[in-house]
Each structure stands twice: as C-alpha cells, then as structure tokens.
C-alpha cells in the first residue's frame with residue numbers, strides 16, 4: 001500500500017471509526033462491571049470486589065484468542081488496564097508496596113493491578129505486611145525471589161509472623177541501566193550508587209566497564225537514582241521507572257549480566273482465592289530435626305505427582321532444632337489431590353501453614 005496523502009486520510013478515518021467502536025465497547029464493559037459490583041454487594045455487603053482468579057481467566061482467554069499483530073503480552077497489558085479501570089469503578093483498590101516510588105516493586109504492583117489502583121510506597125517489607133493487616137491497604141506487593149540472586153529472606157520471615165495470605169504472584173523482567181543526571185560529567189564517573197542485589201546482578205559488566213569506580217550500596221535503586229541528581233561525578237544503577245521519575249539519562253542500557261534476569265513478587269492479602277484453572281499453592285512446614293525429615297516431607301508430593309516449583313529452608317524462630325521449609329507447588333488447595341497431600345504433610349510435620357493458593361502469574 002502506498003503512503004499517499006489520500007490513503008493516509010482514508011486510514012485515519014478508518015481508525016476514527018474503530019476508536020468510536022472501541023470507546024463504545026469499553027463503556028459497555030464498564031457498565032457491566034458496575035452491575036457485577038451491584039450483585040456482589042447485594043449478595044454480601046462486605047464483599048471483595050477484586051477477583052484475582054477471574055482476572056487471570058480473562059487475561060488467559062484474551063491471550064489464547066489473540067492472532068496478532070500485537071503480541072499476547074502487549075494485548076494482555078491493554079486488557080489489564082481496562083480491567084483495572086473497571087475495578088476502580090466498582091471500588092478503587094489500595095496497594096501497599098516496598099518503596100520508595102520508582103522501585104521495581106512499584107513496577108510489579110502496576111503490572112499486576114494496572115494504573116487505576118492507588119499505590120502506596122512503604123519503607124520496609126514489614127510495613128507492607130502491617131499496612132495490609134491493619135486494613136489501611138487492601139493488598140501488598142513484596143519481592144520474594146530473584147533468578148540470579150535467590151530468595152528475599154526477609155519476605156519469607158515476615159510470613160512466619162503474620163496471618164497474611166498469598167493472593168497472587170507477578171514475575172517481572174529486570175533490566176538495569178547506568179543512569180546519570182544533567183550535572184554529571186559522563187567521562188568522570190568515579191562513584192556508582194545502587195542496591196546490593198543490583199550490584200550483584202551487574203557485577204561482570206561493572207568489572208569490565210567501571211573497574212575503578214567506588215560502588216556505594218543504598219537501600220533501593222530509586223534512592224540511588226535520587227542521589228545522583230546532586231553529584232557531578234556519580235552514576236546510579238536502576239530501572240526505567242526510577243530513570244523516568246528522576247529525569248535521568250541512560251548512558252548504558254540493560255547492563256545486567258544475565259539476559260533473563262527476573263524477580264518474582266507476591267501479592268499479599270487476607271482472602272482465600274478460588275481456583276482459576278492454573279494455580280499454585282505456597283506452604284510453610286516445620287519438621288522435627290531427625291534423619292530423613294526432608295524425604296518424609298517430599299514423599300507425598302512425589303506419590304501424588306504434584307510438581308514442586310520451589311523449596312527453601314529457613315531457620316525456625318520458635319524451636320531451635322526445627323527446620324522450616326517454604327514449598328511452592330502447582331495446584332490449588334481445593335483440588336482433591338492437593339487436599340490429600342496437604343493432609344498427609346500435616347500429619348508428618350510439627351506444623352503446617354498454607355500461605356495461599358493463587359493464580360500462576362499471567363503477564
């Protein structure tokens with residue numbers, strides 16, 4: 001097709017017509033969501049409006065139907081935002097996350113809840129748990145494991161002391177950039193700020209490109225980005241959100257050593273989430289310190305052919321001689337096979353806590 005002005009006019013008219021249709025359809029959808037809210041409130045005045053299992057089903061269905069040219073993730077992201085706006089019409093959702101603003105955790109919160117959610121930065125993981133427990137936020141978002149640096153122990157420990165449940169998970173591709181401010185003399189960078197995990201994820205690149213720069217660890221990537229604003233000889237390693245928030249320039253992009261560097265975040269809340277069709281369950285189990293304890297714990301999973309997706313050990317904080325295992329596996333606790341395994345594990349362990357069954361990350 002040639003790009004003559006005539007064609008351009010025609011195509012823009014066509015786009016205008018399509019936009020009219022999209023607008024009408026989105027408004028129809030929003031009206032339906034409001035009706036859903038009325039039914040939910042009538043059935044139960046204390047109802048929860050956010051339904052993670054339904055959202056996961058909507059996004060999976062759209063991805064399966066999508067024939068392009070936009071890719072599945074891009075299409076799901078657009079529908080994510082439409083649902084976020086529909087949910088905000090029913091009831092705005094308040095989400096506490098590990099801040100400050102501009103962190104990867106905020107990016108994960110927006111990816112999961114969309115931009116119509118009200119996101120509230122917290123100074124520490126404990127504060128995110130407390131805010132949700134106190135009811136000041138409906139949900140919380142905390143990091144739990146990184147593909148190169150491993151588990152975020154603080155998050156696991158918080159679950160031991162808390163009655164919070166896991167309502168969902170988000171996996172985020174983590175891209176780090178070397179950022180400078182308009183004051184920085186780019187060829188005189190002698191100090192680099194970042195979070196210790198980000199330094200670890202970019203170690204080889206830094207050794208190759210900035211072997212002599214001082215590496216200063218700070219509490220978050222966003223904090224690092226903020227600091228370079230005021231120093232002419234400093235740079236920061238942080239992500240896109242922090243770069244945008246503090247108006248910094250990327251002098252090197254995607255400097256992480258591993259191309260599939262990603263972080264998994266958990267959505268915490270205080271509801272049981274029904275089955276979505278593709279779910280995961282997380283449990284924490286205390287075992288007595290005796291030979292074969294781990295084998296005894298894992299045997300029922302093997303026998304019932306349930307896939308483990310993660311196994312972590314943490315020192316128990318109650319009994320000095322107990323091991324505590326954090327286990328994630330495929331399946332929902334309402335499935336008979338999973339319920340049977342949980343019952344067997346309960347009998348074999350000193351203590352079992354089901355942290356939640358929730359939809360596997362979609363986006």
Ligand SMILES: O=C(O)C(=O)C[C@]1(C(=O)O)C=C[C@@H](O)C=C1
Pocket residue numbers: 033036037049050051052054055058082083084086087090
């Ligand atoms: O199906 C529902 O329960 C709705 O409230 C509708 C809807 C949607 O927009 O599709 C909105 C919010 C919920 O979290 C799930 C889905």
